[in-house]
Amino acid sequence: MSEPTPDSPRPAAATPSTSYYERHVFFCLNERSNGEDSCANHRAQEGFERCKAQVKAAGLAGPGKVRVNKAGCLDRCAGGPVAVVYPEAVWYTYVDASDIDEIVESHLKNGQVVERLLTPAHLGR
Ligand code: FES
Numbered sequence: 001m002s003e004p005t006p007d008s009p010r011p012a013a014a015t016p017s018t019s020y021y022e023r024h025v026f027f028c029l030n031e032r033s034n035g036e037d038s039c040a041n042h043r044a045q046e047g048f049e050r051c052k053a054q055v056k057a058a059g060l061a062g063p064g065k066v067r068v069n070k071a072g073c074l075d076r077c078a079g080g081p082v083a084v085v086y087p088e089a090v091w092y093t094y095v096d097a098s099d100i101d102e103i104v105e106s107h108l109k110n111g112q113v114v115e116r117l118l119t120p121a122h123l124g125r
Pocket of ligand 1 (some may be wrong): 021028029030031037038040073074075076077079080081082108
């Protein structure tokens with residue numbers, strides 16, 4: 001695929017209406033074998049499984065709706081465990097099942113960001 005030139009048309013930006021999924025959620029499940037901390041040490045697998053189950057139970061799963069995926073390190077380990085929701089690129093730090101349930105109900109179902117669970121902007125690796 002050739003790079004666009006200043007005179008060539010740019011591809012249209014992705015929007016929810018043209019995306020295969022309305023929202024796509026990625027959970028970091030990274031586990032480090034060297035003993036360093038990672039999201040896997042903070043019940044990330046449980047959070048991922050809870051989110052998948054709740055999205056499915058709410059009838060939100062599938063094309064045109066929501067997809068929940070595993071991810072490796074997202075390089076925001078200091079805020080872990082983290083999950084990110086696209087297309088809004090909203091980052092969450094969750095603690096327990098009730099946090100996951102709130103993200104599903106508020107953001108994934110009703111489009112309202114859960115402000116209290118936002119990963120602080122300055123937290124990276
Ligand atoms: S280990 Fe989860 S963001 Fe890096």
